[in-house]
Amino acid sequence: MHTIYLDSECAGIYHVPMSMSSLSRRDATEAARTAVKCGLTFLAAASLLIVSCSKPPSYPAPQRSGADIVIETSSLELEVPKFYTYRFQGKNVNFFVIKMQDTILSFLDACGSCYPYKQGYRCEGNEVICRYCNTRFPVGKLEKGLGNCYPIRIEGRRENGKYLIPAATLESSGNKF
Numbered sequence: 540m541h542t543i544y545l546d547s548e549c550a551g552i553y554h555v556p557m558s559m560s561s562l563s564r565r566d567a568t569e570a571a572r573t574a575v576k577c578g579l580t581f582l583a584a585a586s587l588l589i590v591s592c593s594k595p596p597s598y599p600a601p602q603r604s605g606a607d608i609v610i611e612t613s614s615l616e617l618e619v620p621k622f623y624t625y626r627f628q629g630k631n632v633n634f635f636v637i638k639m640q641d642t643i644l645s646f647l648d649a650c651g652s653c654y655p656y657k658q659g660y661r662c663e664g665n666e667v668i669c670r671y672c673n674t675r676f677p678v679g680k681l682e683k684g685l686g687n688c689y690p691i692r693i694e695g696r697r698e699n700g701k702y703l704i705p706a707a708t709l710e711s712s713g714n715k716f
Contacts, residue, residue: 596659597631598622607703610636610695612643615702618678620662622648625709630716632709633659634693635667636702637678643702644682646690649715653688657716660690691715 601623602609608625615621615638622635633648648659650669658670666675667690674688684692693712695704 596622596633598624598633601625603706606706608706608709610702610704612638612697612700612702615643618665620660620667620678622662625706627706627710627713630713632713632716634704634709635660635690636695637681639679639682642682643695643697645693645695645702645704646681647693647712647715648690649712650688650690654691654715 602611608623610621610623615636617638617640620635620637622633625632625634634645635648636643636645649657653669653671656671660667661670662668662678665678667678667681668675669688672688674686676686676689681690691712693704693708695702697703
């Protein structure tokens with residue numbers, strides 16, 4: 540006969556040979572139930588962690604005026620990406636805008652090679668980094684657009700202290716999200 544013991548942290552199950560007289564059937568059943576509960580709790584926690592880590596981030600919604608998405612240029616810091624989420628037909632289309640020395644650039648929060656994984660980019664220091672493959676791009680070189688995992692450039696224009704992106708451009712990019 541074997542007796543089942545559980546450690547106090549549900550980290551392991553121990554089988555110890557013993558006679559049936561030292562362990563009641565009720566104790567063995569309770570130990571088995573505890574083991575199942577610990578296993579199910581672990582699976583639920585692991586599933587939640589996987590789902591929460593794979594969900595793409597959501598950012599503040601940009602303003603819209605007519606056919607354009609409107610970004611106030613005064614809200615942009617020099618060479619610091621500012622991320623936004625444009626909601627269209629139930630999809631979140633993420634993008635970011637960067638104010639450079641002489642221009643403003645905008646990119647989808649996706650690239651041509653890693654977009655199926657829907658992870659986007661994160662910003663550390665003066666680099667944007669793909670959340671999926673960890674490829675790093677210095678902010679100052681984003682304008683050149685070289686590389687395999689590179690943020691997809693979207694066109695915009697400056698007008699009266701604002702940076703305007705046609706909403707149709709973001710709407711047609713929904714397949715990347």
